[in-house]
Amino acid sequence: MILVVGARGCLGAAVSRRLLARRLPTRVASRQPESLGALVACGAQAVRADLLHPKTLATACDGVDTVFAAAHGLLGRGDNCSEAVDRDGHLALIDAARAAGVQRFIYTSVLAAAPDHPVDFWRSKFAVERHLEASGMAFTILRPSAFMEVHAHQLIGEAVLAGARVRLLGHGTKPRNFVAVNDVAGLAVRALAGEGLVGRTLAIGGPDNLSNRAVATLYGELSGRPVRVASLPPLLLRAMVPVVSRIHPGVARLFTMHALADDAFDETFDPAALLAEFPGRLTSLREFVAARVTASQTH
Numbered sequence: 001m002i003l004v005v006g007a008r009g010c011l012g013a014a015v016s017r018r019l020l021a022r023r024l025p026t027r028v029a030s031r032q033p034e035s036l037g038a039l040v041a042c043g044a045q046a047v048r049a050d051l052l053h054p055k056t057l058a059t060a061c062d063g064v065d066t067v068f069a070a071a072h073g074l075l076g077r078g079d080n081c082s083e084a085v086d087r088d089g090h091l092a093l094i095d096a097a098r099a100a101g102v103q104r105f106i107y108t109s110v111l112a113a114a115p116d117h118p119v120d121f122w123r124s125k126f127a128v129e130r131h132l133e134a135s136g137m138a139f140t141i142l143r144p145s146a147f148m149e150v151h152a153h154q155l156i157g158e159a160v161l162a163g164a165r166v167r168l169l170g171h172g173t174k175p176r177n178f179v180a181v182n183d184v185a186g187l188a189v190r191a192l193a194g195e196g197l198v199g200r201t202l203a204i205g206g207p208d209n210l211s212n213r214a215v216a217t218l219y220g221e222l223s224g225r226p227v228r229v230a231s232l233p234p235l236l237l238r239a240m241v242p243v244v245s246r247i248h249p250g251v252a253r254l255f256t257m258h259a260l261a262d263d264a265f266d267e268t269f270d271p272a273a274l275l276a277e278f279p280g281r282l283t284s285l286r287e288f289v290a291a292r293v294t295a296s297q298t299h
């Protein structure tokens with residue numbers, strides 16, 4: 001039995017659908033399992049699991065041999081803040097899995113997770129990676145770059161296609177890598193189906209390193225729509241952090257992150273080694289955006 005934690009999320013749902021299509025026994029977890037009806041209709045078991053409540057994790061892991069962790073709380077607030085979800089909740093999930101006799105654990109980290117990263121989220125991911133490596137379970141760590149579905153489409157493209165102004169945090173000039181969720185899901189399922197990657201930490205990215213402004217321009221070029229961008233400059237973001245952090249620490253984290261200099265941490269990726277090991281195609285931003293533009297025109 002494979003347990004998918006974060007099955008309602010972008011990556012968790014894509015992985016769950018692929019596991020079910022392969023008829024692999026799959027248990028999907030959410031804090032709201034009643035919302036997982038589409039996956040249950042495809043044959044999944046649904047279970048309630050909250051990373052803040054270890055008892056629910058023990059129940060979710062019971063009878064499971066493989067765990068796929070794809071939850072996060074980057075924008076969480078209050079009890080569900082990033083420290084509680086991304087660090088402590090995942091340490092608890094690893095402990096619950098080991099105690100339940102889980103043999104294999106696939107963890108979704110993030111590109112460039114490091115103990116000295118200027119943003120705490122990346123440091124939490126790194127701490128969880130180390131805890132997993134020391135757990136004794138067979139592990140795989142996936143380190144994807146920014147998901148196109150979220151960082152290109154939701155945060156930039158949707159505004160262009162709606163004729164609205166794109167609102168960027170920071171200047172939007174920093175090159176970063178974008179990866180399609182389906183490309184990450186494909187590699188995750190290989191690991192989950194026991195097709196290698198044991199003991200590996202695998203960086204995963206797409207073919208393109210583009211700035212947020214370049215992504216907006218690409219949506220404009222392919223849709224024929226004018227592109228209007230408003231950006232909050234780093235100085236202003238920095239000045240707003242103390243106030244915003246009292247209202248929403250998750251949003252304050254984003255402000256802090258986008259107020260950093262472009263060279264404070266690298267968000268680019270060279271897919272050459274990934275493609276050499278896993279020959280095939282990685283979705284380019286141009287084809288991803290073209291598909292989104294076509295979809296927006298047919299609705």
Ligand SMILES: NC(=O)c1ccc[n+]([C@@H]2O[C@H](COP(=O)([O-])OP(=O)(O)OC[C@H]3O[C@@H](n4cnc5c(N)ncnc54)[C@H](OP(=O)(O)O)[C@@H]3O)[C@@H](O)[C@H]2O)c1
Nearest residue numbers: 006008009010011030031050051070071072108144146147
């Ligand atoms: N998005 C990106 O660009 C990106 C880039 C690199 C790495 N990643 C990593 O990839 C993974 C999946 O990201 P995503 O963008 O697909 O996520 P997402 O769509 O934002 O979904 C996140 C999921 O986390 C779950 N979650 C939040 N708090 C929880 C808690 N206390 N207990 C249990 N579940 C909780 C939510 O599940 P319920 O609400 O159903 O409980 C939600 O479905 C994460 O580990 C993320 O850090 C993402």
